[in-house]
Amino acid sequence: MSPDPGIVSTPKPKSKGYVLWLIVGVAVVVLIWWMHTHITFDWHALGYQLRSVSLPFVFGAIGVIYISYWLRAVRWAILLAPVRRVPSLQLLGPQLIGFTAVALVGRLADLSRPYLIARKLKLPVASQLAIYSIERAFDLGAAAILFSVTLAFAPHDLPHHHAYVRAGEVSLAATIGIAIFAAALRIAGELVARIVRAMISPLSKGVAVTLSERILDFREGLRTVSTLREFFAALAVSLLMWIGIAVCYLLSARAFVADPTLAHLSFTAMMLLLATSLGASLLQLPILGWFTQIAVNATALHGFFGVPVETATACAAVILFCSMLDIIPAGLIAAKLEGTSLRQAVKETEAPQPEI
Numbered sequence: 001m002s003p004d005p006g007i008v009s010t011p012k013p014k015s016k017g018y019v020l021w022l023i024v025g026v027a028v029v030v031l032i033w034w035m036h037t038h039i040t041f042d043w044h045a046l047g048y049q050l051r052s053v054s055l056p057f058v059f060g061a062i063g064v065i066y067i068s069y070w071l072r073a074v075r076w077a078i079l080l081a082p083v084r085r086v087p088s089l090q091l092l093g094p095q096l097i098g099f100t101a102v103a104l105v106g107r108l109a110d111l112s113r114p115y116l117i118a119r120k121l122k123l124p125v126a127s128q129l130a131i132y133s134i135e136r137a138f139d140l141g142a143a144a145i146l147f148s149v150t151l152a153f154a155p156h157d158l159p160h161h162h163a164y165v166r167a168g169e170v171s172l173a174a175t176i177g178i179a180i181f182a183a184a185l186r187i188a189g190e191l192v193a194r195i196v197r198a199m200i201s202p203l204s205k206g207v208a209v210t211l212s213e214r215i216l217d218f219r220e221g222l223r224t225v226s227t228l229r230e231f232f233a234a235l236a237v238s239l240l241m242w243i244g245i246a247v248c249y250l251l252s253a254r255a256f257v258a259d260p261t262l263a264h265l266s267f268t269a270m271m272l273l274l275a276t277s278l279g280a281s282l283l284q285l286p287i288l289g290w291f292t293q294i295a296v297n298a299t300a301l302h303g304f305f306g307v308p309v310e311t312a313t314a315c316a317a318v319i320l321f322c323s324m325l326d327i328i329p330a331g332l333i334a335a336k337l338e339g340t341s342l343r344q345a346v347k348e349t350e351a352p353q354p355e356i
Contacts, residue, residue, distance in 0.1 A: 057255035100331020142238035189219030
C-alpha cells in the first residue's frame with residue numbers, strides 16, 4: 001500500500017531481510033548443535049572421504065550440469081519462437097542469474113528468470129510467466145518419463161527393488177496426470193481457473209486469485225506450443241537436460257572411489273536418489289535448504305544402499321555443490337555482464353511489473 005500523499009514519510013529500515021537471515025542463521029546453528037549432540041558422527045572419516053574424491057569425476061559433473069543450464073536456454077528459445085526468435089545464448093545469462101538466486105535465496109527466487117528475460121527482450125512479463133509455467137510442466141513431464149522408464153524396469157536383484165517399482169509407478173501416474181491436466185487446460189482453461197477460484201475462495205481469496213492466475217498463465221504457455229514440432233523439440237531438450245542432471249548426480253557419487261558402493265553405483269540406483277532429492281528441493285529455504293538437502297540425500301544413500309553415514313554425508317555435499325552451488329560464480333559474472341544484481345533480480349519478483 002502506498003503512503004498517503006499528504007504525509008511526509010521517512011525511509012524505513014529494511015529489517016525484514018535481516019530478520020529472515022537471522023532466523024536462518026539461528027536455525028543452522030541449532031541444527032548443527034542437534035546433530036553434534038544426538039548423532040554419532042566421525043568427522044575425521046568425513047574429512048578423509050572428501051579428500052579422497054576423484055576430481056575428474058567432479059569436473060565432469062560440473063560440466064554436465066552447465067550443459068543442462070544451456071539446454072534450459074535452448075528450450076526457452078523454442079517456447080519463445082512463436083513470439084520472437086531469439087538465439088539461445090542470449091537467454092543463457094538470465095538462466096544463470098535465476099538459478100544463482102535460487103541457490104542463495106531459495107525456490108521462490110526461481111520466478112526471477114521470466115522477469116529478467118522480459119526486461120532483457122522488452123516483452124510483456126505475462127508472456128514470460130506463461131512460458132515459465134509450461135517450462136515447469138515440461139520439467140515435471142520429462143522427469144516423470146525418465147523416472148518411470150528407468151525405475152519401473154529396475155533389475156530384480158537390486159536392493160529395495162519394491163521401492164524402485166513403486167517410484168516408477170508413481171512417476172508414470174504423474175506423467176499421465178500431467179498430460180490430462182494439460183489437455184484440460186488447453187481445451188477449457190478459463191473454466192478450470194473459475195472452478196479452482198470458487199473452491200479455494202472460502203479458504204483464502206488471495207490464494208484463490210493467485211492460483212487462478214497461474215492456471216491462466218499455464219494455459220497461455222500451452223498456446224505457445226503451437227505445433228507438434230515445437231512440442232517434441234521442447235520435450236526432447238527436456239529429456240536430454242534431465243538425463244544430464246542424473247549423470248551429474250551419478251558422476252558426483254562415483255567420485256568417491258574409496259567406497260565400493262558409490263564407485264560402482266548404477267544409473268538406475270542414482271535415479272532413486274534423484275527422485276528423493278527432488279522431493280526435498282520443492283520447498284527450499286535460504287542457506288538452510290543446503291543442509292536439509294544434504295541430510296535428505298545422505299539419509300537416502302545410507303538407507304537405500306547401506307553407505308556409511310560419514311561417506312553418505314560427504315557424497316551428498318558434493319552432489320549439492322555440483323548440481324547447484326557451482327552455478328554461483330557464473331551467475332555473479334552473468335549479472336555483472338547483464339547490468340543487474342541478484343538483489344535486484346529477486347526484488348523484481350516481489351512487486352507488480354509494468355507491461356512493456
